[in-house]
Amino acid sequence: MLLRRWIATGVAAVATLGALNTLPATAGHQPNPADQSLRTLGMRHDLFIGTAVDMAALNDPADPQYRQLTASQFSTVTAENVMKWESLEPTRGVYNWGPADELIAFAKQNNQRVRGHVLVWHNQLPGWLTSGVADGSISTAELRDILKNHITNVVKHFKGKIWQWDVVNEAVSDPWDTPSTLHYKGFWAQHLGPDYVADAFRWARAADPKALLFYNDYNIEAFGSGDPANDKTQFVYDMAKQLLAAGVPIDGVGSQGHLGTQYGNFDTLQVAAALKKFADLGLATAFTEVDVRSQITEAMENGDSNEINPRLQASAANYSVLLQACLADRHCLSFTVWGFTDKYSWVPNWFGSEGLANIYDENYQPKRAYNLMKGDLIYSGAPYVLPRIPQRPRR
Ligand code: GLA
DSSP, X not given: OHHHHHHHHHHHHHHHHHHHHTHHHHGGGSOOGXXXXXXHHHHTTTOEEEEEEOHHHHTOTTOHHHHHHHHHHOSEEXXXXXXXXHHHOSBTTBOOOHHHHHHHHHHHHTTOEEEEEEEEOSSSOOHHHHHHHHTTSSOHHHHHHHHHHHHHHHHHHTTTTOSEEEEEEOOBOOTTSSSSSOOBOHHHHHHHOTTHHHHXXXXXXHHOTTSEEEEEESSOSSOXXXXXXXXXXXXXXXXXXXXXXXXXXXXXXXXXXXXXXXXXXXXXXXXXXXXXXXXXXXXXXXXXXXXXXXXOOHHHHTTOHHHHHHHHHHHHHHHHHHHHHHHHOTTEEEEEESOSBGGGOSHHHHHSSEEOOSSBOTTSOBOHHHHHHHHHHHHOOTXXXXXXXXXXXXX
16 A cells, blocks of 8 residues: 555656646746745745734735735734733633634634734733732732632634644843843843743643643844843743743744844844754744844935945845745744835834835835745755655644
């Protein structure tokens, strides 16, 4: 039986080769890979290409192109905001599932997977929670119960519909924080201590045993000094290793990939080496929020191409570095951009004089970054690029 199947496959292969031999005659009928979508090209490598989705833009009847590109170019979606705590539970005990459910329905309709973002983060928390803790009306013991309930309710609500959950987001400080020695930072660590990280993963696993559970953070694209006191990637690596050793159900580490062209950033070899180290722990990886912004000068605002072009090229090169590194590691499951058009980017709002961070411009024209990503997906192949190894949830 096996042999027959092998022979049959062999015949098919010969037939295919035969077809390939007639390439000159049929070349005109071959689809041009450059005309294929990112999601189609990603599937050559079993790599899911994703975007964060702004629900207001998705539902704007005046902007059908946003919806059309979200559906056609991407095979996984992430809620930019509507799964954050302040959106899901703006009033204590009253959940607003509507917009998040809409995204899930959209994904189903378009045969897309969903990255759940985010269960535990110190930002975009509802006022009732932060003020309750600040004025003492919510005690530490109650806060822990509130967190457990939130994780349980949210994960159960979306059970079976989420591929990867960002369980804990940005738990680790940066070298510019005080104290500068890296530590667990923010609301949850301050009030519950660092053990909340392990608890969160356990509670999430109990609520949906099939979703992959990720830790997600920025500035962890590559290793630095190797000293966890100042190397954030090392700190996160050590944390993941300890969690695994303690039997905590963590399945992956997400690297956000918010880069800026004014920084040195990393090359493909450095990023690929980091992904491999995480994979060697038995973890999946993913790029979860990629965008590459630039400082906008007055000359750029006046259309000076001498200043615009180098930034567009640098931005594209950084997208490419992260994508190539992801392609190179078979445990890197998805590559998600944080919005695809400059029209709705969070960058100008957040950083003021920075922008041009996305792969399409404000008028939905694909930028150099989009084409470079396509080139990587088209021209990368074996032996250094092989299909992904699907990750199973850790028990
Ligand atoms: C972080 C969060 C995202 C998003 C970005 C900025 O990276 O994980 O949800 O808020 O900041 O928009």
